[in-house]
Amino acid sequence: MKAQMKNGQGGFTLIELMIVIAIIGILAAIALPAYQDYTVRARMSEPLAVAAEAKTTISEFVATNGALPGTAAEAGLNELTTVVTEAEPNTLVDTTTWNGGTGTFEITLKAVPQVPEALQGAGNGIRLVGTPTARGTVTWACGPTNVANAKYLPSSCRDAV
Template identity: 35%
Template sequence: MKQVQKGFTLIELMIVVAIIGILAAVALPAYQNYMIKSRLSEVTAALDANKAAVASNFAENLTWPIASAIPGVPANALYIKTLTYNPGTGTTAGGSLVATIQAIGNTKVDTHMLALFGTGQTDGTIKWTCGTAKAVTDVSAQNDTALFPFIPATCQF
């Protein structure tokens, strides 16, 4: 009587383990980048909320609002250390909203700054551009390349 082999051989099991290891090595960095991007979405949402307050005041008065009129960091924000508003002077000067990032989970991204830069228009609107900042007082985009791979699609420039 012939005995039928049951189960897998050692080499077959080793091949399966190697394939799983390769897939994990590829998937883990991609997942980490995805998590950083999703956390930066909170930062852009907070910037958008403050942008609405600035734009509303600018439309009514044709001047940049004072800093105390801007909501600032939301109470439930996990990934924003500070949110700085730099009002423009006059009607057409530029102003900015600069968010300092914290606790994202990547030391290359933590403490960097994502910002909205606005230029007042004479018709009462503000033309906004999204970018990176190197100081909380920046009123024009700076090239902070550490954030480039992680900037959400809503803020890509």
Template identity: 35%
Template sequence: MKKVSRTSKKGFTLVELLVVIGIIGLLAAIILPKFTGYTQKAIQKEATTQARTIYTYLSSHYAEKGSYPSAAASGGSNDGLIAAAGVTAKTDDTLHVTAYNDATGEFTFTLGRGGKTYQVAYDANGKLTETPPAS
């Protein structure tokens, strides 16, 4: 039987493990707040993409028929534009079109997710305005 001395044991000491755990914790503390910001930006971009889909629908309708669709023709409410444009909600999302003007094609689109509301508006010239949720 081979005799093992104390100095030849392999492994990590408790101090080394605690240092590594501390470094991982520090990195997590730095990265997680940034990740939250990236998540909010991604949701805002998703709202913008959905609003662009509605804008494209309205523009093509205008190009084909010479006028924007009325709310009545879109299911009786402004939110009917969402379905007409083919925009679908993810689970627990709320989608609304507010302030739709069927004479000019201006509208405001809101996406609600996680208790926050992301808003995108298009004016009569097709200019986009994004309004992120208040922090």
């Protein structure tokens, strides 16, 4: 008597395919929100570049005059604001304000499609607070104007200001 071996077809069973699809779905559910946060954080580099330019302008003023500028015009920030407002329509920066009394420079964010509504409009933006030192330099603290949005800023700009 010869034993006959039955050749079955190779391949995946339905349950194996369903498990693979479920795993891919779980990975996508985790990766998509992380990617969306990443793209928003990448967009936040634009207002931070404006902030860096303002910090340089104000620091130069303090080094020359020994005190914070009283107005944006005195600091030379009006030119910066003009450049920002005349930029392309997809720019993230809406307005910039300087308060010489408190040493506060604020950037308000504009409504653009790539940024969540929680980051747009009044009360949402970046705040820099400059404190002049005795050596003629400025120490800067950087943070969000709305603490709930700190996760979208780099770690160097998450101070409570």
